[in-house]
Amino acid sequence: MYFLLLCALSGVVTAYWRPGLPPPPYCGIDNDCCSGREDDCSHKIFDAICYCDEFCEQHDDCCPDYQSVCKNKEVKETLFPCKHGGKIYQQGETRMEDCNRCECVQINNKTLDWSCENDPCMVDQDVLNSVNYGSTTWRAANYTQFQGKKLRDGLIYKLGTMPLSAESRRMGPIRYDKNINYPSHFDARERWPRYISPVVDQGWCGSDWAISATTIASDRFAIQSNGAESMVLSPQTLLSCNRQQRGCQGGYIDVVWNFMRNRGIVDEECFPYEAKVTKCPFRPKGTLVEAGCRIPVTQRTSRYKVTPPSVLSTIPDIMYDIMDSGPVQGNIQIEINVDRPK
Numbered sequence: 001m002y003f004l005l006l007c008a009l010s011g012v013v014t015a016y017w018r019p020g021l022p023p024p025p026y027c028g029i030d031n032d033c034c035s036g037r038e039d040d041c042s043h044k045i046f047d048a049i050c051y052c053d054e055f056c057e058q059h060d061d062c063c064p065d066y067q068s069v070c071k072n073k074e075v076k077e078t079l080f081p082c083k084h085g086g087k088i089y090q091q092g093e094t095r096m097e098d099c100n101r102c103e104c105v106q107i108n109n110k111t112l113d114w115s116c117e118n119d120p121c122m123v124d125q126d127v128l129n130s131v132n133y134g135s136t137t138w139r140a141a142n143y144t145q146f147q148g149k150k151l152r153d154g155l156i157y158k159l160g161t162m163p164l165s166a167e168s169r170r171m172g173p174i175r176y177d178k179n180i181n182y183p184s185h186f187d188a189r190e191r192w193p194r195y196i197s198p199v200v201d202q203g204w205c206g207s208d209w210a211i212s213a214t215t216i217a218s219d220r221f222a223i224q225s226n227g228a229e230s231m232v233l234s235p236q237t238l239l240s241c242n243r244q245q246r247g248c249q250g251g252y253i254d255v256v257w258n259f260m261r262n263r264g265i266v267d268e269e270c271f272p273y274e275a276k277v278t279k280c281p282f283r284p285k286g287t288l289v290e291a292g293c294r295i296p297v298t299q300r301t302s303r304y305k306v307t308p309p310s311v312l313s314t315i316p317d318i319m320y321d322i323m324d325s326g327p328v329q330g331n332i333q334i335e336i337n338v339d340r341p342k
Contacts, residue, residue, distance in 0.1 A: 021045060021046075022045065024063070024064055026045070026050060026052065026063035026065050027043070027063050027065050027070055029043070033053075033066075034053035035054050036053065037053055038051075038053040038055075039051075042063075045063070050062060050066075051063065051066075052070060079110060079111060080112060081112055082114055090104060090112070091112055098121045098123075098147075098148060099122065099148050099151075100117035100121070100150075101116070101117050102114045102116035119152065120151040121149065121150060122149040123143070123147055123149075124151075125142070128140045155334075156206050156249055157204050157249075159250075160205075160248070161208055161212075161252075162209070162251060163331070164331070165254055165255075168254040172311070173310075173312055173317070174310050174311065174317065176316070176320045176321070178320050180320075182319050182320075182323075188327055192219070192222070192326065194222075194227060195219060195222035195223050195230055195326075197215040197219055202275060203275030204248075205276060206249055206251075207238075207239055207248060207275065209238075209250065209251035209252065209256055210239055210242075210245075210251060213238065213253060214233040214237075214238065214265065216327050216328065216329050217260060217304070217306055218233045221304065223326045224325070228297060231268070232267060232268040232269075233267055233304055234266050234268045234270060234272070234273070236272060236273045237265040237280075238251070238260075240271075240279065240281075241263070241284075242259045247277035253331070254309060257308070260305060261306050263284060263305075264304055265304055266288060267293065267304070269293070270294065288303060312328065318330075
């Protein structure tokens, strides 16, 4: 019996002081403060009773305004809490609303409310619906790995290639001017099935400039050597050792090719991709042996270097170069209102 009574009292005390109680006055309605124990010196709170007598101090069942009204003590007012999804949050507590962080903050002397970031998210259901509503040749989809990510972070860490420098834009293009009938379909994976590099997940790192350059260089090494040097080159070398770039926050493809031309890189087995900038383990110049790499063929001791970069400006010239020598690298400008194709 005593055990049950103590539990009941404990529940009442919690009820009197929990956030969300009706605001006072209680004792202050008629300044009715009682000495000793007076069971009638009480007020109703929801389905419970609070007291304005001195006895309440021994049982922690005083009304919320007992101290200020009956004892003339300054009592910090209970703030009305933040609420969301049926839960109560106190000042300083946070929650996520898609990609935006919300914090419970005090907005006046009585009330707490939510203060939320208002940044565009990578996944926008309105954009998905608008794209899929029209008669398009592709459909936008909601990919879970982008949920909770900000659009501005996606533009940095899922893209990453910077515009070409003014000097590179002034380069004269290569012209083939081949008057041939191009096929309606050409797939480098079918033309060179053993020489085309696999697709690489760049992770949450804006390293596409490094990955695309090394995979294309890998493909062309294999194609031009007829498979004698078929390997995957290391984009991590460019992330960690090319200090003229911005690492996971982006890079320039013309700078990449100049780096591979002058310094050379190693293969993926020697320096695996980690999707982050790490300490460069190599000297600026040296051989594969000095870098601690396995020698894939006896003829190769130097790092892998490329010829100077060149520019292709017409569709027929690009088509011919791909058919003759393998994949090429190009910039694609992505508008922020374009979603992920499926």
